[in-house]
Amino acid sequence: MSLREQGLQNKQTAPGRYVLELKDVSKVYEGRGHSTVAAYKVNFTVEPGKIVALVGESGSGKSTLARLITGIEKPTEGRITFGEWHVESLKSRQLRNYRKHVQMVFQDPFSALNPQNTVLHSIMRPLRRHLRLSEAEARERAFSIMSTVRLTPVEQFMNKKPHQLSGGQRQRLVIARAIAPEPELIVADEPVSMLDVSIRADVLNLIDEIRRTRNMSVIYITHDMLSARVLADEVIVLYRGHIVERGTSDEVLRNPSHPYTELLLESVPNPFEPKVRTASRAPEVSITRKQALVAPVKGAAGQGCPFAPRCPHVMDRCRTSIPSLTGDSRHQTACFKN
């Protein structure tokens, strides 16, 4: 272990000291004859103890950002810093140390857990591996984490295997495992979209409680605007790798000003505000995947707003130049309409 790594290791104390910062981050996937821009000059910061939601459809680049932030992939351009780490230039050993501080929660609690491992083992493993606790210490810590995520009574759950748990319990186990090494940042990729509506609130409340009590930062990736409103402090709306709107969640969701955010909001099942039928029948594009892949390249080459082909308010200008984010720190939009 190098001196620098040891230095980093000794410094880790209670969470809540590091700020995540993305500066002009771009990611381009090169394919045969075409390239796909999954992130385009993305800038944002996550303060300690804050929850930032990245919202958008599949293909908006939200999961790509998660992969860049956790160091699974490297950005094509730009810088990602977290405390003293320069995430884009970490080597594999440093990366392992970094991941102690940045943990992920995935969408599918069925495939994220080893079916052979008991609940207790799943939680103890990261404790022993990352925090180097002894068997007895890890066991004790694991019990306290289990009560945090309400897998209680502990004696009843500790020896269960994933198939003996319900979907909600499984996702709580995944969260328990993620918070075990006391990370500073949790990247949660659609953590509730596979769960029943009736237990979503429970898991969202748990995430909220954890960040309050442990002062962790959370990046919450979702396509569900309602849960973003409920959980997040700040919302960043992504479309094909571009940030099209951002701001405090109350502000963005109550007064959306980008047509894409409006489309996302309209799509939320909302029995309390019946929609005008057929209103949203047109916007979804009937193009093949090939075309979909080709389209964003144009946007990246400076040929216009990425949303222009689907936008109901499209103007000539939108096809020739990319709008930049304007507004104050509470609410910014990248649209020529404003």
Next chain:
Amino acid sequence: MLQVKDLWVTYKSRRSAGVAAVRGVQFDIPDNTFVGLVGESGCGKSTLGFAIAGLLDPKRNNVQGEVMLDGQDLRKLPSEQMRALRWSKLSVVLQGGMNAFNPVLKIKHQFMDVMREHSNMSKAEMTERIAELLSAVDLDPSVMESYPHELSGGMKQRAAIALSLVLKPRLVILDEPTTALDAVVQRSIVTMLSDLQRELGFSVLFVSHDLGLVLEVAQRVMVMYAGQIVEDKPASMLMEQAEHPYTQALLGCYANPRAEHVSLSGIPGSPPDLRAVLRGCPFAPRCAKKMDICAVETPRLVKREEGSVLCHLYAPKEVTVR
């Protein structure tokens, strides 16, 4: 058109008495109606859909009761005749339906397979029908020349819906057809489906865990809990005056994202183990309005002016004669 009477489905088990996933379900679906069937995972909603479509293996499941489609009891039909009925009278679209396409065949050949099996159209007629169906689900007819991997998830699910309509069935059963898709795609497919249902006049049984979505598109909603239909009402009525505490709790899981203050509530606890013999009302342990009687006595179906509810709260008072 479809009448289901006292339907029971038990998954057989060598070790125990089996899992009674559907317990005495009764309802009917008239012509040209969009019906939603809603409940949490494990409530038996998919099993009910499969039982109606005759897709359950009789060796592993014990199905009892009647499923009448246009006066024929599907449960008593020999499998040959049942086969002929599928696609032409009743068709099914599954959650993973978009992945049920054969990856090495063009979309049009998958449609033609079904058409050849069940009709004697010429090739030109078939092509014309396929184009017509693809446009009906808002896809470009040229999609028929594509292979499944060239289409996005939403497009495949549209194609699967088009395929289910190929022989003009009277009833289409859709099991969570949009659950694996994004909110925007989900919305556009559901809107398309409800438009199509009204234009073409078939009936839909839309099975979903998402009450909010179902309330927006269905004309009637059946709420299922622990293998029973606990409330069955026109969608507009259910929205305004849900009677069953379970339906009320499910509605609490939704909120208007644009409202001034938003909070979500869940439902504490989890559904009962269907392996056990249930005593009293199965929802009682999670119910906010539980009474003494709920733990001991099974509620009876209470008829309402429109629809019904299965709850002790609404049981008619017994008249005691002195």
